[in-house]
Amino acid sequence: MVFLVISLVTLIAAILSLESRELVYGAVALALSFLGVAAIFILLDALYLAMFQILVYIGSISVLIIFVIMLVRREKWSTIKSGNERIVGIVTALTFFLVIGYVSYNSGLSNIITPNSSIPDFYDIGIQMINDYWLILEVTGLVLAVSVIGALTMAKIERKN
Amino acid sequence: MEPLFNYFILSLALLSVGIYGLIAKRNAIRLLFSVEIIINAAIINFVAFARYSETPIVTGQTFAIFAIALAAAEAAVGLAIIVQAFRLNNDIDVLELKKLRG
Structure with missing residues:
Protein backbone atom coordinates (compact mmCIF):
# COMPACT_ATOMS: atom_id res chain seq x y z
CA MET A 1 0.00 0.00 0.00
CA VAL A 2 2.77 2.40 0.97
CA PHE A 3 4.70 1.34 -2.12
CA LEU A 4 1.66 1.97 -4.33
CA VAL A 5 1.12 5.50 -2.99
CA ILE A 6 4.81 6.42 -3.24
CA SER A 7 5.20 5.07 -6.77
CA LEU A 8 2.01 6.83 -7.92
CA VAL A 9 3.27 10.13 -6.47
CA THR A 10 6.65 9.62 -8.17
CA LEU A 11 5.13 8.81 -11.55
CA ILE A 12 2.52 11.59 -11.50
CA ALA A 13 5.12 14.12 -10.42
CA ALA A 14 7.44 12.98 -13.22
CA ILE A 15 4.67 13.34 -15.82
CA LEU A 16 3.66 16.71 -14.35
CA SER A 17 7.24 17.96 -14.55
CA LEU A 18 7.16 17.40 -18.31
CA GLU A 19 3.59 18.54 -18.92
CA SER A 20 3.15 21.54 -16.62
CA ARG A 21 2.42 24.81 -18.37
CA GLU A 22 4.86 26.87 -16.32
CA LEU A 23 8.48 25.69 -16.26
CA VAL A 24 9.08 26.61 -12.61
CA TYR A 25 6.18 24.40 -11.50
CA GLY A 26 7.74 21.66 -13.59
CA ALA A 27 11.01 22.01 -11.69
CA VAL A 28 9.16 21.80 -8.35
CA ALA A 29 7.31 18.68 -9.56
CA LEU A 30 10.66 17.20 -10.59
CA ALA A 31 11.94 17.79 -7.04
CA LEU A 32 8.83 15.99 -5.73
CA SER A 33 9.58 13.08 -8.05
CA PHE A 34 13.16 12.90 -6.71
CA LEU A 35 11.71 12.88 -3.19
CA GLY A 36 9.51 9.93 -4.16
CA VAL A 37 12.56 8.06 -5.45
CA ALA A 38 14.28 8.75 -2.11
CA ALA A 39 11.25 7.22 -0.35
CA ILE A 40 11.59 4.17 -2.61
CA PHE A 41 15.20 3.89 -1.43
CA ILE A 42 13.99 3.94 2.19
CA LEU A 43 11.57 1.11 1.35
CA LEU A 44 14.56 -0.79 -0.06
CA ASP A 45 16.49 -0.35 3.23
CA ALA A 46 19.03 1.99 1.63
CA LEU A 47 18.87 4.82 4.17
CA TYR A 48 22.26 6.31 3.33
CA LEU A 49 21.42 6.37 -0.35
CA ALA A 50 18.09 8.08 0.39
CA MET A 51 19.94 10.79 2.32
CA PHE A 52 22.44 11.14 -0.51
CA GLN A 53 19.62 11.41 -3.04
CA ILE A 54 17.86 14.16 -1.07
CA LEU A 55 21.14 16.06 -0.56
CA VAL A 56 22.35 15.91 -4.15
CA TYR A 57 19.15 15.86 -6.20
CA ILE A 58 16.80 18.07 -4.21
CA GLY A 59 19.48 20.14 -2.50
CA SER A 60 21.67 20.94 -5.47
CA ILE A 61 20.30 19.81 -8.85
CA SER A 62 16.72 21.06 -8.36
CA VAL A 63 17.90 24.37 -6.92
CA LEU A 64 20.36 24.78 -9.81
CA ILE A 65 17.61 24.03 -12.35
CA ILE A 66 15.24 26.54 -10.72
CA PHE A 67 17.94 29.23 -10.77
CA VAL A 68 18.68 28.61 -14.46
CA ILE A 69 14.96 28.70 -15.30
CA MET A 70 14.68 32.08 -13.58
CA LEU A 71 17.69 33.30 -15.60
CA VAL A 72 16.44 32.24 -19.03
CA ARG A 73 12.65 32.43 -18.64
CA ARG A 74 10.50 33.65 -21.53
CA GLU A 75 6.76 34.04 -21.68
CA LYS A 76 6.39 32.52 -25.13
CA TRP A 77 7.54 29.08 -24.00
CA SER A 78 4.13 28.31 -22.56
CA THR A 79 2.57 28.90 -25.99
CA ILE A 80 4.82 26.56 -28.03
CA ILE A 113 9.61 -12.45 -4.09
CA THR A 114 11.72 -12.12 -0.96
CA PRO A 115 14.80 -9.96 -0.42
CA ASN A 116 17.84 -11.40 1.27
CA SER A 117 17.90 -11.31 5.03
CA SER A 118 20.85 -9.05 5.78
CA ILE A 119 20.37 -5.30 5.49
CA PRO A 120 23.52 -3.57 4.14
CA ASP A 121 24.53 -0.37 5.91
CA PHE A 122 26.72 2.51 4.86
CA TYR A 123 29.75 0.99 6.59
CA ASP A 124 29.84 -1.77 3.96
CA ILE A 125 29.43 0.81 1.19
CA GLY A 126 32.46 2.76 2.40
CA ILE A 127 34.57 -0.40 2.76
CA GLN A 128 33.67 -1.54 -0.75
CA MET A 129 34.13 1.91 -2.26
CA ILE A 130 37.66 2.24 -0.89
CA ASN A 131 38.83 -1.35 -1.28
CA ASP A 132 37.31 -2.52 -4.55
CA TYR A 133 36.32 0.56 -6.52
CA TRP A 134 38.95 3.12 -5.51
CA LEU A 135 39.86 3.77 -9.14
CA ILE A 136 36.23 4.60 -10.01
CA LEU A 137 36.13 6.88 -6.97
CA GLU A 138 39.21 8.76 -8.19
CA VAL A 139 37.88 9.03 -11.74
CA THR A 140 34.51 10.27 -10.42
CA GLY A 141 36.26 13.01 -8.50
CA LEU A 142 38.23 13.92 -11.62
CA VAL A 143 35.03 14.05 -13.70
CA LEU A 144 33.39 16.33 -11.13
CA ALA A 145 36.39 18.68 -11.16
CA VAL A 146 36.50 18.74 -14.97
CA SER A 147 32.77 19.40 -15.20
CA VAL A 148 33.06 22.36 -12.81
CA ILE A 149 35.96 23.76 -14.86
CA GLY A 150 34.00 23.21 -18.09
CA ALA A 151 30.88 24.90 -16.73
CA LEU A 152 32.92 27.90 -15.54
CA THR A 153 34.72 28.15 -18.89
CA MET A 154 31.46 28.06 -20.82
CA ALA A 155 29.93 30.68 -18.54
CA LYS A 156 32.80 33.08 -19.34
CA ILE A 157 32.38 33.11 -23.15
CA GLU A 158 31.22 36.55 -24.25
CA ARG A 159 28.76 37.31 -27.01
CA LYS A 160 30.63 37.96 -30.24
CA ASN A 161 28.86 40.90 -31.84
CA MET B 1 8.06 -6.46 1.32
CA GLU B 2 6.98 -6.01 -2.26
CA PRO B 3 8.18 -8.47 -4.89
CA LEU B 4 11.03 -7.31 -7.09
CA PHE B 5 8.78 -7.05 -10.11
CA ASN B 6 6.91 -4.03 -8.69
CA TYR B 7 10.13 -2.05 -8.36
CA PHE B 8 11.06 -3.13 -11.88
CA ILE B 9 7.73 -1.94 -13.27
CA LEU B 10 8.06 1.41 -11.47
CA SER B 11 11.53 1.85 -12.94
CA LEU B 12 10.27 0.87 -16.39
CA ALA B 13 7.40 3.37 -16.14
CA LEU B 14 9.79 6.16 -15.14
CA LEU B 15 12.04 5.23 -18.08
CA SER B 16 9.03 5.38 -20.44
CA VAL B 17 8.09 8.83 -19.14
CA GLY B 18 11.66 9.97 -19.75
CA ILE B 19 11.66 8.59 -23.30
CA TYR B 20 8.36 10.34 -24.00
CA GLY B 21 9.86 13.61 -22.77
CA LEU B 22 12.98 13.18 -24.89
CA ILE B 23 10.89 12.62 -28.02
CA ALA B 24 8.04 15.06 -27.55
CA LYS B 25 9.54 18.11 -25.86
CA ARG B 26 11.31 20.97 -27.60
CA ASN B 27 12.45 22.98 -24.60
CA ALA B 28 16.07 22.17 -23.71
CA ILE B 29 15.43 22.35 -19.96
CA ARG B 30 12.63 19.78 -20.26
CA LEU B 31 15.04 17.48 -22.12
CA LEU B 32 17.35 17.81 -19.11
CA PHE B 33 14.38 16.87 -16.86
CA SER B 34 13.86 13.75 -18.97
CA VAL B 35 17.50 12.72 -18.67
CA GLU B 36 17.35 13.12 -14.89
CA ILE B 37 14.18 10.99 -14.73
CA ILE B 38 15.87 8.26 -16.79
CA ILE B 39 18.93 8.28 -14.51
CA ASN B 40 16.62 7.94 -11.48
CA ALA B 41 14.93 4.93 -13.07
CA ALA B 42 18.32 3.30 -13.60
CA ILE B 43 19.34 3.94 -9.98
CA ILE B 44 16.11 2.37 -8.68
CA ASN B 45 16.99 -0.76 -10.65
CA PHE B 46 20.53 -0.83 -9.23
CA VAL B 47 19.33 -0.68 -5.63
CA ALA B 48 16.36 -3.04 -6.04
CA PHE B 49 18.32 -5.78 -7.80
CA ALA B 50 21.11 -5.56 -5.21
CA ARG B 51 18.56 -5.84 -2.38
CA TYR B 52 16.87 -8.89 -3.89
CA SER B 53 20.01 -10.81 -4.87
CA GLU B 54 20.58 -14.19 -3.28
CA THR B 55 23.86 -13.29 -1.63
CA PRO B 56 23.91 -10.02 0.36
CA ILE B 57 25.83 -7.41 -1.65
CA VAL B 58 26.07 -3.62 -1.54
CA THR B 59 27.51 -3.13 -5.01
CA GLY B 60 24.20 -1.75 -6.23
CA GLN B 61 24.24 1.05 -3.67
CA THR B 62 27.89 1.83 -4.35
CA PHE B 63 27.26 2.23 -8.04
CA ALA B 64 24.08 4.20 -7.31
CA ILE B 65 26.22 6.72 -5.42
CA PHE B 66 28.61 6.97 -8.39
CA ALA B 67 25.65 7.41 -10.75
CA ILE B 68 24.18 10.20 -8.62
CA ALA B 69 27.53 12.02 -8.57
CA LEU B 70 27.86 11.73 -12.35
CA ALA B 71 24.25 12.94 -12.78
CA ALA B 72 25.15 16.04 -10.76
CA ALA B 73 28.13 16.73 -13.05
CA GLU B 74 25.95 16.17 -16.12
CA ALA B 75 23.29 18.58 -14.85
CA ALA B 76 25.90 21.28 -14.18
CA VAL B 77 27.44 21.02 -17.65
CA GLY B 78 24.03 20.75 -19.34
CA LEU B 79 22.70 23.84 -17.61
CA ALA B 80 25.88 25.77 -18.52
CA ILE B 81 25.37 24.78 -22.17
CA ILE B 82 21.71 25.85 -22.01
CA VAL B 83 22.60 29.26 -20.51
CA GLN B 84 25.28 29.74 -23.17
CA ALA B 85 22.89 28.78 -26.00
CA PHE B 86 20.35 31.19 -24.58
CA ARG B 87 22.92 34.00 -24.52
CA LEU B 88 24.01 33.33 -28.11
CA ASN B 89 20.60 32.63 -29.69
CA ASN B 90 18.12 34.19 -27.26
CA ASP B 91 16.14 30.94 -27.38
CA ILE B 92 16.45 27.40 -26.02
CA ASP B 93 13.99 25.70 -28.36
CA VAL B 94 16.07 22.76 -29.58
CA LEU B 95 14.54 22.97 -33.07
CA GLU B 96 15.84 26.53 -33.38
CA LEU B 97 19.46 25.71 -32.47
CA LYS B 98 20.73 25.00 -35.98
CA LYS B 99 24.21 26.49 -36.00
CA LEU B 100 25.93 23.11 -36.06
CA ARG B 101 23.93 21.91 -39.06
CA GLY B 102 26.24 21.15 -41.99
Missing part, protein backbone atom coordinates in the same frame (compact mmCIF):
# COMPACT_ATOMS: atom_id res chain seq x y z
CA LYS A 81 2.58 23.96 -29.59
CA SER A 82 4.02 20.52 -30.12
CA GLY A 83 2.18 18.78 -32.91
CA ASN A 84 3.10 15.32 -34.14
CA GLU A 85 5.95 14.88 -31.69
CA ARG A 86 3.59 14.36 -28.75
CA ILE A 87 1.66 11.53 -30.43
CA VAL A 88 4.90 9.90 -31.62
CA GLY A 89 6.34 10.18 -28.10
CA ILE A 90 3.27 8.69 -26.40
CA VAL A 91 3.12 5.78 -28.87
CA THR A 92 6.84 5.06 -28.55
CA ALA A 93 6.83 5.20 -24.74
CA LEU A 94 3.72 3.01 -24.46
CA THR A 95 5.11 0.47 -26.92
CA PHE A 96 8.40 0.35 -25.05
CA PHE A 97 6.65 -0.07 -21.69
CA LEU A 98 4.28 -2.79 -22.89
CA VAL A 99 6.90 -4.81 -24.79
CA ILE A 100 9.56 -4.74 -22.07
CA GLY A 101 6.95 -5.32 -19.36
CA TYR A 102 5.45 -8.31 -21.20
CA VAL A 103 8.83 -9.89 -21.88
CA SER A 104 10.06 -9.45 -18.32
CA TYR A 105 6.74 -10.65 -16.86
CA ASN A 106 7.18 -13.93 -18.69
CA SER A 107 10.81 -14.24 -17.63
CA GLY A 108 12.06 -15.46 -14.28
CA LEU A 109 12.06 -11.93 -12.91
CA SER A 110 8.53 -12.17 -11.50
CA ASN A 111 9.44 -15.18 -9.37
CA ILE A 112 11.80 -13.26 -7.08
